[in-house]
Amino acid sequence: MPAADRHPGGAAQAYPGQRDGSRTSARRNRLGLTARAECNVSRPSRPTLVAAATPPGRSAIAVVRLSGPDAWAILERLTGRDASRWTPRTASVALLRDDTGAPVDEALVLPFRGPNSYTGEDLVELHLHGNPVLVNRVIGLALTYGATPADAGAFTRRAVLAGRMGLPEAEALADLIDAVHPLAASQALGRLRGASRTWAESRRRDLTELLAQLEAAVDFPEEPISPEQGTALALRVDELANRLDDEARRASAARVWTRGARLVLLGAPNAGKSTLLNRLVGEQRAIVSQEPGTTRDWVEAATTIGRLPVQLVDTAGLRDAPGSVEREGVERSRGQAAEADLLLLVAAPDAPWPDAEPLPPSITTLRVWNKSDVAPPPTPDWIAVAARDGLGIEALTDAIEQRLPLPEDQVQLGSLRQEQTCRVAAEHVRAAAMAIRADAPPEIVAEELRLAARALDRLLGIIDPEDVLDELFSRFCIGK
Ligand SMILES: Nc1nc2c(ncn2[C@@H]2O[C@H](COP(=O)(O)OP(=O)(O)OP(=O)(O)O)[C@@H](O)[C@H]2O)c(=O)[nH]1
Ligand SMILES: [Mg+2]
Structure with missing residues (x-):
């Protein structure tokens, strides 16, 4: 299905002649309209991003990534090959040409159709020969055809916003790229694959169970928590606070790696x-x-x-x-x-x-x-x-x-944000334990546990994810 049909207002209309599948026709149209005029015809609300996904410098290959509603249309422009001739997730070799039809590079092209892509939208990877001159040329052409330069972390931000990746996983990805030791990299991979989420969700369930006990006491005041039950409850709450504190401490110690x-x-x-x-x-x-x-x-x-x-x-x-x-x-x-x-x-x-x-x-x-x-x-x-x-x-x-020892087993939390949010959760849980020991009404104890649960929800990115996206993605490199 052509891109324009799936993205109303998308840019396939902005590149007339592309859908007839003929390279001559596509090229005639390239030459017939100035690119700037074309891209002003219909500007999609979400721009198509372009950036190099590999570092600058000379190398065997360099990857340029395009993501957004026009990604396939821009691919058509670069190759003169109609979208119907590309198979998602299948690599093929194509000659990329400039807007005069002159060859620019022979590339391995790997196209994806949203939502089955890294960003959840149409995405194209162009594996060029690793020369910055070629990379800049291809990015320049993509910009001419309506793409927008990607900011640091822009692709991953889209992945998060499209629900392809959660906040803890995006943070783990940053850690995976930054890791200075193989063990730190493998632990970051564990978090990318859900270790932080699983751990935080499990602590969240601990809180829910404790809250359920307290709510029974609130709902049936004629059956108050006995002193023995109170002591047992306070111990369980202590244990949870220790687990949260421990993990925050481990995350802090592991971050140097x-x-x-x-x-x-x-x-x-x-x-x-x-x-x-x-x-x-x-x-x-x-x-x-x-x-x-x-x-x-x-x-x-x-x-x-x-x-x-x-x-x-x-x-x-x-x-x-x-x-x-x-x-x-x-x-x-x-x-x-x-x-x-x-x-x-x-x-x-x-x-x-x-x-x-x-x-x-x-x-x-x-x-x-x-x-x-x-x-x-x-x-x-x-x-x-x-x-x-x-x-x-x-x-x-x-x-x-x-x-500064290497962490021995999986560290569940990575970023400073996760560590700090976990510490906040631990503080509320400790406050709950103190309230139980001070014989405070169960409502007060429950409120502290609810605040702890909210902190874990923030850790998981279930609430307030936008607040942290800017900070998080400023640490990413362009093209990630
Ligand atoms: N005997 C001896 N002298 C030392 C040693 N290390 C440094 N010094 C001398 O101590 C003096 C101060 O050294 P610096 O390294 O400039 O000291 P600093 O702590 O950086 O001083 P500030 O920059 O002023 O805070 C210099 O004359 C050094 O040569 C040492 O191991 N043994
Ligand atoms: Mg000095």
């Missing part, structure tokens, strides 16, 4: 933070000097520790700085610390750790005693190094690896 870890060096001026960063990176990345306050703004450098890609962040030394620039530098150090996956608290004989410094809660820390060539650490909880000479660095990297 999806996108690499951020290690922030924090300490008093002159502790040797910059020297340590240079040592770990293996190059003179940050300025080192005996003058306290040398580093004024944070400095980043990428390296690998064990199998884990890490971003090391050197910061300005913590102190009551006299000047506004220094003060701003110290504030930035604290800002960086709050974003760390692991904080390296660096001290030295002449630069002790400032005990009054508040540390961001729930961020793992490691104490590093530098300049151990001058004096040993005051207590055994410091890892002794001498960054300048490279002493103790292996023990330090081993300790870092131990603090």
Whole structure:
């Protein structure tokens, strides 16, 4: 069935001559009308997207993807081959031509008909030879024929909006593409295939069962919950809160294996933070000097520790700085610390750790005693190094690896959003447990459990999915 028949107002009318199946006719029409005029004739409400689905650069093949009501019509324009001659989900080789009929590339074409496609709409994959010149040429032609450049994540957004993919699965897809370790990739694949959904739905059912018990007490006030029943109920509620908290914690710990870890060096001026960063990176990345306050703004450098890609962040030394620039530098150090996956608290004989410094809660820390060539650490909880000479660095990297372990079994949640929503659910469940113990009316307990259920619904994308789509897809690449 031609695209126009299935998409009223679609663009097949905008490309006259295409449905007669003749290449000459199609080409005559291409030349007869300017493309811009054509695409203004009837603009579909949902534009057809085009983008490269593979990264720029030279390669064996490069894939250009088209999705939307005009995808097949644009394919007809590019190949001069009528839609009736394409079989959905069947690859065939075709010569792509420009609007003068000149050959552009020989491509493997893989067309899909909505709703049986990634985006749920008509979709075409063009597997070109992997040269950016060809990719840009074909995208340019598609734009001329009425397509719109796709934003980051635009194809997956359509898949979500068409109900082809849920929110947790779209997040898992981002994780699958970002994963920096094979195990993290395989766990992301598990979530893409429904692990997060299954787990969250199962916790949702736990809540429904608890609510059912409470509702019986609300409906039959003459049969109140006995103290024994109350104790048993509170224990079950505790157990659920623990499960939710545990999973949120596991997700947080596992995330470094999806996108690499951020290690922030924090300490008093002159502790040797910059020297340590240079040592770990293996190059003179940050300025080192005996003058306290040398580093004024944070400095980043990428390296690998064990199998884990890490971003090391050197910061300005913590102190009551006299000047506004220094003060701003110290504030930035604290800002960086709050974003760390692991904080390296660096001290030295002449630069002790400032005990009054508040540390961001729930961020793992490691104490590093530098300049151990001058004096040993005051207590055994410091890892002794001498960054300048490279002493103790292996023990330090081993300790870092131990603090950022690979997850052993399937991590059910991936994104920070999922983790935070799960924590919100856990907080409400804990509040419910407290209310039971305080002998609060069952309505109050039930309300907390309902709020927890709402948090899980948000996690699953059952409610408020639009609120998170922009944020989510801004992390995607163009063409995904
Ligand atoms: N003896 C000794 N000196 C070191 C060692 N590491 C660094 N230093 C010296 O300590 C001084 C300060 O080093 P930096 O790396 O600039 O210290 P920092 O913590 O970055 O200092 P700020 O940027 O001012 O916060 C320099 O003179 C370094 O040469 C070490 O392992 N042993
Ligand atoms: Mg420094």
